[in-house]
Amino acid sequence: MKLLYIVPKLNNEGGVARVLSLKLNYLIENFGYEVHVLTQNHGNFPLFYSFNENIVFHDMMLEGTIFNFFNSYRNSLKSKIQTIQPDVIIVSDNGLKAFTIPFFLFAKIPIVLECHGSKYIEERPLKSNLISRFKSSLKYKFKDFSANKFSKLVALSNEGLLEWNVNNSLVISNPSWIQNGELSDLKSKKVIAVARNSYEKGLDRLLIIWKKVIDKHFDWILDIYGGSVTDLKQTILEQGLEFNVNLIEPVKNISEEYLSSALFVMTSRSEGFPMVLLEAMASGLPCLAYDCPIGPRAIINEGENGFLIEDGNVDSFVKKLELLIDDENWRIKMGKNAKESVRKYDLEIIMKQWKMLFESLVKQ
Structure with a gap:
C-alpha cells in the first residue's frame, strides 16, 4: 500500500513530529507500506527525530500573498499527488489551508483528516469585538463543513470527536513510545x-x-x-x-x-x-x-x-x-x-487500528 502524508513540517521537536516518526517507521518496518511525506518550505530538513530511510520526502515552497500562497498550495498538491499516485492520503495539518484540500482534489483517492489539535486552536488571544467573533465563528463553521468532505476524520479522543459536527469519523489515539522498565523514584525536588x-x-x-x-x-x-x-x-x-x-x-x-x-x-x-x-x-x-x-x-x-x-x-x-x-x-x-x-496506548495496539482503517478505505 502506498500512503501520502501531508504535513506543514517535520523538522521540529513537536509532538506531531514525534508521533509521525513512530507511526511512519512502524508502517514501513512492520506492514511493508510505501510511505511518502509532503512538507512545505524545507519542512523536512534537518529532521529532529529519526525517520526510516525508506520514507520518501517531498517539499513544496509556499510564499507570497494569500492568493499566491493558496494557488501554489493547490497546484503543488495536485502535481505531487499525480506523480506519487497514493492509495490513501492522510492530512496531518491543523491549518485552515488543509481544510480546502477536499474541494480541489477530484481524484478518487481516500483522504483522511488526522486531527492533532482542537478545532478551536488559536495561535494568539482572540479579540472580543464583534468582527473578530464573527470571523472565528465563520472559520469554525467552514472547518465543520470541510471535515465532512474528507473520507474519514480521525480524532485522538472521544472528547476531541465531540468538537466536530461530522458523521465520517472515528477515534485512534496517539501511541506511547516510552517503554521504560524503570520508573522515576519521585524523590527529586x-x-x-x-x-x-x-x-x-x-x-x-x-x-x-x-x-x-x-x-x-x-x-x-x-x-x-x-x-x-x-x-x-x-x-x-x-x-x-x-x-x-x-x-x-x-x-x-x-x-x-x-x-x-x-x-x-x-x-x-x-x-x-x-x-x-x-x-x-x-x-x-x-x-x-x-x-x-x-x-x-x-x-x-x-x-x-x-x-x-x-x-x-x-x-x-x-x-x-x-x-x-x-x-x-x-x-x-x-x-x-x-x-x-x-x-x-501501546504502539502495536494503535498501529493495528490504522492498518484496519487504511485497508477498509482501499477496499471501498
Missing part, C-alpha cells in the same frame, strides 16, 4: 514541563503558578524543555525565578529527564492528545494539567494518575501541586497508576 514557547502552550501561565509555589517550596526546581523556551529568560529574571527555573532547549533523550523528575505539569490553553502526558506517565510521573480543550481530560484520571484543574484557576493548580510536593507517598502511588494507565 524537580518538576518538569515539556512544551514549545507559544501562546497555546501557556508557559506564561505556568510561571505565574510557579512563582506562588516557591514562596513555600523555595528548594524545588522547575525544568522547562522546549523550542524557544530560552526566550522566557527576561521574564524569569523580572519575576525573580532565576534560581528556581531552568530553561532548556529540546533534547532527544527526554526520557532520561522524566526519570530524574518528580512531577509533570502542563498549562496549555489548547491541546490535541498530548504526547508529553503519555511520555511522563510511562515514566511513572504524576501529571497536573489545566482542563483545556482538548486532550488532558482524556488521559488524566482525577486523583488517580494526576490532577485535572479548572482551566485558568491558578490557586487550584498551586494547591494541587503543593499537595503532591508535600506528600511523597501520594506521588509514588499516583506514579504507579500513571504507568499502568498508559498501557492501552
Whole structure:
C-alpha cells in the first residue's frame, strides 16, 4: 500500500513530529507500506527525530500573498499527488489551508483528516469585538463543513470527536513510545514541563503558578524543555525565578529527564492528545494539567494518575501541586497508576487500528 502524508513540517521537536516518526517507521518496518511525506518550505530538513530511510520526502515552497500562497498550495498538491499516485492520503495539518484540500482534489483517492489539535486552536488571544467573533465563528463553521468532505476524520479522543459536527469519523489515539522498565523514584525536588514557547502552550501561565509555589517550596526546581523556551529568560529574571527555573532547549533523550523528575505539569490553553502526558506517565510521573480543550481530560484520571484543574484557576493548580510536593507517598502511588494507565496506548495496539482503517478505505 502506498500512503501520502501531508504535513506543514517535520523538522521540529513537536509532538506531531514525534508521533509521525513512530507511526511512519512502524508502517514501513512492520506492514511493508510505501510511505511518502509532503512538507512545505524545507519542512523536512534537518529532521529532529529519526525517520526510516525508506520514507520518501517531498517539499513544496509556499510564499507570497494569500492568493499566491493558496494557488501554489493547490497546484503543488495536485502535481505531487499525480506523480506519487497514493492509495490513501492522510492530512496531518491543523491549518485552515488543509481544510480546502477536499474541494480541489477530484481524484478518487481516500483522504483522511488526522486531527492533532482542537478545532478551536488559536495561535494568539482572540479579540472580543464583534468582527473578530464573527470571523472565528465563520472559520469554525467552514472547518465543520470541510471535515465532512474528507473520507474519514480521525480524532485522538472521544472528547476531541465531540468538537466536530461530522458523521465520517472515528477515534485512534496517539501511541506511547516510552517503554521504560524503570520508573522515576519521585524523590527529586524537580518538576518538569515539556512544551514549545507559544501562546497555546501557556508557559506564561505556568510561571505565574510557579512563582506562588516557591514562596513555600523555595528548594524545588522547575525544568522547562522546549523550542524557544530560552526566550522566557527576561521574564524569569523580572519575576525573580532565576534560581528556581531552568530553561532548556529540546533534547532527544527526554526520557532520561522524566526519570530524574518528580512531577509533570502542563498549562496549555489548547491541546490535541498530548504526547508529553503519555511520555511522563510511562515514566511513572504524576501529571497536573489545566482542563483545556482538548486532550488532558482524556488521559488524566482525577486523583488517580494526576490532577485535572479548572482551566485558568491558578490557586487550584498551586494547591494541587503543593499537595503532591508535600506528600511523597501520594506521588509514588499516583506514579504507579500513571504507568499502568498508559498501557492501552501501546504502539502495536494503535498501529493495528490504522492498518484496519487504511485497508477498509482501499477496499471501498
